[in-house]
Amino acid sequence: MSKRFMSIWFRHLKTDWFTRRQPALKTIPFVLAASDHGRLIVTAVNIPAQSEGIHTGITVADARALVPSLQVLDDQPELPGKLLQGIATYSIRYTPLIAVDPPDGLILDITGCAHLWKGEQIYLTTIANRFKYFGYDTRICIADTIGTAWAIARFAQDKTIVEHEQQTAALLPLPPGALRLEQETIERLEKLGLLTVSYFISMPRTALRRRFGKHILLRLDQALGHEPEAIIPVQPIEPYQERLPCLEPIATATGIEIALQRLLDALCKRLMQEEKGLRIALFKCYRVDGKIEQIDIGTNRPSHNAGHLFKLFENKINTIEPALGIELFTLDAQKVEALSPLQQKMWEQTGGLDNIHLAELLDRIAGKVGADCIHRYVPDEHYWPERSFKKAVSLNEPLQTTWKADRPRPIQLLSKPEPIQVTAPIPDYPPMSFRYKGVLHKIIKADGPERIEQEWWLQEGQHRDYYYVEDEAGQRYWLFRSGHYEAAYQWFIHGFFA
Amino acid sequence: MLTTKANIIARLQKDISPLQGYRSASKNSALDTGLGPIKYAFPNATFPIAAIHEFISTQTEDAAATKGFMSTILASLMRNNNASIWISNARNIFPPSLKGYDITPDKIIFIQLQKEKDILWVMEEALKCEGLAAVIAEIKELSFTDSRRLQLAVEKSQVTGFIIRNNPRSLNTTACVTRWKITALPAGLQENMPGVGFPHWNIELLKVRNGKPGNWHVACIAGQLKHTALPAVEVIPFEQKKKAG
Structure with a gap:
């Protein structure tokens, strides 16, 4: 299956964020400025200011000359990074693989995701509308490669989806800047009159390398899909994760229980096939308003018993606040240990402390009243009575010494x-x-x-x-x-x- | 005629017993709890496992004697390698001393909880857990409803439950099959003998469902119960004592 990528370009990321916080700024031209060599330079422009002819890089004095009523706000240099990180975490509901693309974009690996929204066009519109609702002006493109998606999102006005294997045709009319080249290379290309990609895409590779360096070939290959390009996801992929997106937001406890049950069934089935048991699990609920609710559990022994794990979660479900509704549930098995079915058989027979029912019972008790209430004592080699026993670290900690019963001791x-x-x-x-x-x-x-x-x-x-x-x-x-x-x-x- | 009537009554009794939480003797005949003559107080002359037993004590010393007596029974229940759970509000058991009763102390899970409500919840959950030998809880008050819940839990899982009530406010009716009261007795060593001798207990079985309440004097020798002669004035059945008091 060929890969599909989505590139999202936030055209006015910083100013949109200011507008989001102060809605009054929406119609007023304003710029963000930072001082550079003693001058105030415009670093971001909102749409009304842009329409007045202000662009980034000019001094504030010049901008004020153009628009006397211009509002100037202080720029926050670390803002875009934080914002993009937040937006990327939010967007995990659309695909698990998201990377931040500084300074003002996101890259989503949407391979196999779009069909859940019944097609790429609907998927894209859903995402665009959601960001529009939040007040962000975006331009989005889906393509086979990151390079093409990035280029089309930023440099093509009308196109949003590049069909499979169509990247060459889509790239031809674009300027060389669309290839994510260094500023120096772009200037040199333009100086030579190579104003669009079509001018130099069919040139011999050796000639391109000699004149513009290796970088241009790499970028060209990446955009055309000859060279693979990897992204670093915001959230590393959990090897044992189950996801359940919902068509309608879920807001009831029963709904959450059903979702949890389904995720647990799927996860446990997989764990059972791989002869693994889970020790720590995290259940996350992505809310419509962008917040994430989560509950976690731990077990004494690796387990893939869905019924038991559900019971552990059950006590905590009422701590989830669904607010307006939850649109995505995920279940991560953060710690997984080997659990062979042979061992499980043995436990059921032997009883004692290896009893599987006992381990499950202690998990339930620990979930309800806290694990620090549960103690098991093992002997310690001391004559001092208070030190003659100690708390065991685990259920199956072996004895280092024997219990002494040679002297009378009070019960x-x-x-x-x-x-x-x-x-x-x-x-x-x-x-x-x-x-x-x-x-x-x-x-x-x-x-x-x-x-x-x-x-x-x-x-x-x-x-x-x-x-x-x-x-x-x-x-x-x-x-x-x-x-x-x-x-x-x-x-x-x-x-x-x- | 008389014999047939007796037969009918015996048969009816047999039918009723399981409904009241007793299992037939055949299933548990292998278990010898070392109670000696005390076992004749129970129906079928078998100590009822898979039931809730209630122990009453009024002071700390009696509570210690109670735990000692209970440990002798617990030892026989834990002989098949099963684990037990002991729930209390503080650690007052000295684990190494249990070894003296032939109990492996590391096979017991101690759970310390402050609220009685939590203790009852944990006890009920633990009693539902198959494969445990016994669940012991130290609580002060036990309502009839709570005891009924516990009794229903053990009937399915075959776990034995012990409830130690230290200084309860009232001796209300409960659904427990027995109610015991253990107090210490002087060892009765001769005057010139050194040392303290074996612990002696006065065991009062105040209530037992379908059985005969009674009173016994026992000595505990290396974790085994040994019956001693009762003093001349004894065996006042509980009901009469209540009337007298």
Whole structure:
């Protein structure tokens, strides 16, 4: 299939933008000016000013002489780049491959896109009308090559679509400037009387190269399609992306759900065929008014289960604001991992933490309440109780060490030891009684002490002498004394035994 | 005549049980929860899995005893390598201690949530998830409607649910199949023996659907329950106690 390109030329990009912001400027002649070598030079002219004979490059003083009521505004040199970038992002609804063509144009790779709008003429008119609605004066052309589209858009008054393989005929009457040549080469061509492309297109290539350099041949070949020309898209193409343009703008939650369902089905089908599963997905909604709404999800395990992924998105659909309506939905799988069907079978059988249902459940929980609520603990090689376990990074993180069960440990551990008052008769003996939260507990039985030293390479401080005690009601506690009897010490309660 | 009547009643009872959330014993006969004589309190003398069990405690110490008793049951449920989910509002379980009950602590997913509403949502979702051994939730209040929802969720997935209610405001009716209350008992070691001995619990089965509520004294030795003799004054059925109180 041959390629088709569209070139859009914004004839008054900067002034149109000023008019868009201040509609009053529409009928008033105004120019943008920037200082150059101490003079104010006109850098952009709007249509009323142009009709008065003002053009870019003259000084503001000269322009004022022509039109005394001329408004002069400050030029913003970085404006066109930003504007074009914004317009290109907006235009992704027409084709995924768009490049910025500085200083005042866009290039769209529309191969295989126009038929969605029932033909190139309608496609072109739709785009032109949309920009006209936004207040931009554009000239658009569709052709087989970027060079031809660019040339026709800027230099031919009447033509908008160059049929397949017709670029030579279309280029013949155009001036040499249409070939995107350097200013120097154009001047030299004009000086020699080669005023249109037809004058020199049939000249021997060696003669052209000798007189005007290699560049002219390259540009000629690019315009005629003998030499390929690549564009750098504004948005890199996601390898796993699905698009759903809508005929009518969608504004209801049900509509969005249907669109999402369709995109997910298509994407999952493709992922399944390639034995891949998705980890991160982004669902984007392009609104009629130019804004983009998006929601994203992540999964614990690669998945191509459309039903499950839909459930993850479902909680977030109500955050999308459709406003006047959404005209394009896209679904990008930003992170994809291998997922073999054999593994999936195994998971379903084995259960445990590899259970696929569990992974899907945790995805749902993470989507609803946040992933930071979900913990799994693995043992850590420390005797200090607070450090004897740590949070696992993932569901299937293997254990680095084993769980120790050689010493009695309380089933409930206070996250921070709480100070208590005790009556202890003899040093290094368990206390006789202690008071915790205002209740006095008389200790009947006790076991200990079990000394746990500070890990000096991690933390300075006093050691702990732990006692396992039982009060008269049979309730069991884990108490400790921090430090030696001689020095400053304090009793704490640290846990409850079952 | 009398025997036929008894037969009819037994048959009807058998028909009603599944409707109330019980599975027949044959399916789960392999599972031994190590409850010993306590299991005769349940219909078919089988601990009901795929059901919601409610544990009541009034203070932190009782909650610890409750979790200890529950862990002995959980250990048998998790023996087939399945994972569990434990939902609470803060981490108060000390994971290494579960190893003492023969539970692999890294097989439990802990979820910490502040709002009770979220806890119930997560519990319901988790109970619908096949392949889990059990779902444990620590919440204060449980309305009848919520408990009914949870019960309906487990009936499909065969997951066992445990709800630990610490210091609830009211002991309202719930759709849970059992209601337990575990309190600590003195170990009763002889006076001159050193150490603290094994934990002893007073296990009260306050409610059990289609079964007989009861009261048992057990010791927990290396994660196994061992029955001890009850003191002379005991086994006051729950209903009578309520009337007396």
